Amino acid sequence: MKASPACSLDVHRLRVDFPIFATRDGRPVVFLDSAASSQKPRQVLEAMNAIYTSAYANVHRGVYQLSEAATAAYEAAREKVARFINAPAADTIVFTRNATESLNLIAYAYARTNLREGDEIVLTELEHHANFVPWTVLAKERGVKLKFIPITEQGYLNLDALDELLTSRVKLVSFAHVSNVLGVINDAHAIVQRAKAIGAVTVVDASQSVPHMPVDVQALGCDFLVFSGHKMLGPTGIGVLYGRRDLLEAMPPFLTGGDMIRYVGFDEVRWNDVPFKFEAGTPAFVEAVGLGAAVDYLTALGMQAVREHERQITAYALERLSEVSGVRIFGPLDAEHRGGVVTFTLERVHPHDLASLLDRDGIAIRAGHHCAQPLHQRLGVNATARASFYVYNPLSDVDALVTSLERAKAALRIKR
Ligand SMILES: Cc1ncc(COP(=O)(O)O)c(C=O)c1O
Known part of the structure; x- marks a missing residue:
């Protein structure tokens, strides 16, 4: 051997x-x-344990110390995640349950508001179901057409096909940065730039890239980027949606209820600011702190x-x-x-x-x-x-x- x-x-x-x-x-x-x-790693487990044992109270609601400490820890985690992917500001980071929920949030809150019958979405042949099924449901419901960037015999995306695929009807391009099957690292920057040139909104499924390599959302220039905490040493139940602030602000909420509102009256509801508009109910703040510890761990490596x-x-x-x-x-x-x-x-x-x-x-x-x-x-x-x-x-x-x-x-x- x-x-x-x-x-x-x-x-x-x-x-x-x-x-x-x-x-x-x-x-x-x-x-x-x-x-x-x-x-x-134990650093993630210990960070979560520390919240449960010494700083646990619901976030964003209390005016007492424990709640303020938990809120500060939750928001500090958001800042760590923002820095990790070089997002322009912490409020462009929405915490979700996982990449799947982040993609559904985009499909429901962005795409259902902005796409019409006859519009087209470009995906690739190598997508995970999380970046496939939300779009097939939307396509059926709205008469939107799905098109796919083919793969070559070696398993690369065939970007020569993009010119033909990227017509003026294409409103959204969503693709995996790294394939969870073929392992191939796609040229996300090139795809984003070409999609932007025709005015399409871009979604990068970074579930298999953010845990494994430096990823910079500003350098990529994408509009949305999603990933899950549990694939990057963090706990389950916490995921990330990065979104361009102007897009997030213009989008309606995905889920509604407590925390995501500014005002609720009998005949009027006003939404909270981003990112809270997209975080209905008690968030997974202990898991977010665990994710923050995972980010620290990876950053130190x-x-x-x-x-x-x-x-x-x-x-x-x-x-x-x-x-x-x-x-x-x-x-x-x-x-x-x-x-x-x-x-x-x-x-x-x-x-x-x-x-x-x-x-x-x-x-x-x-x-x-x-x-x-x-x-x-x-x-x-x-x-x-x-x-x-x-x-x-x-x-x-x-x-x-x-x-x-x-x-x-x-x-x-x-x-x-
Ligand atoms: C490329 C890719 N996208 C999305 C997902 C979905 O991640 P989750 O199940 O954490 O939502 C996975 C999980 O394997 C994945 O590999």
């Missing part, structure tokens, strides 16, 4: 921060499913170092998996243009069976369509296996994956 190359992050040191990696049954946990949801680590481990995984006969890798074989996601199949073995066999060796991978059924149809397969990496995966996790794959082949008597 080849020796694994050195990592750019001190993975073994930082793994100590993650309680889940304390060895179980004498075996290390080989967790290769961070694209679905990441593990949590350095997002460039995080990206570099994932580039290295992905390159290593592509190399090692290519050596296993019967393995078919999806997406480009070039780690420069990929995030830390490697999707593959093993000839004659269903991905679910493969995942179960690997689990016997303590290796957690995902199998299925990864919420991207249209893309799987395009690839001509029903299901795939997916290994995805994050800051806590040493390169030796790739070795463990390959060894376990070979063992699975032997158990199934697959010779080649």
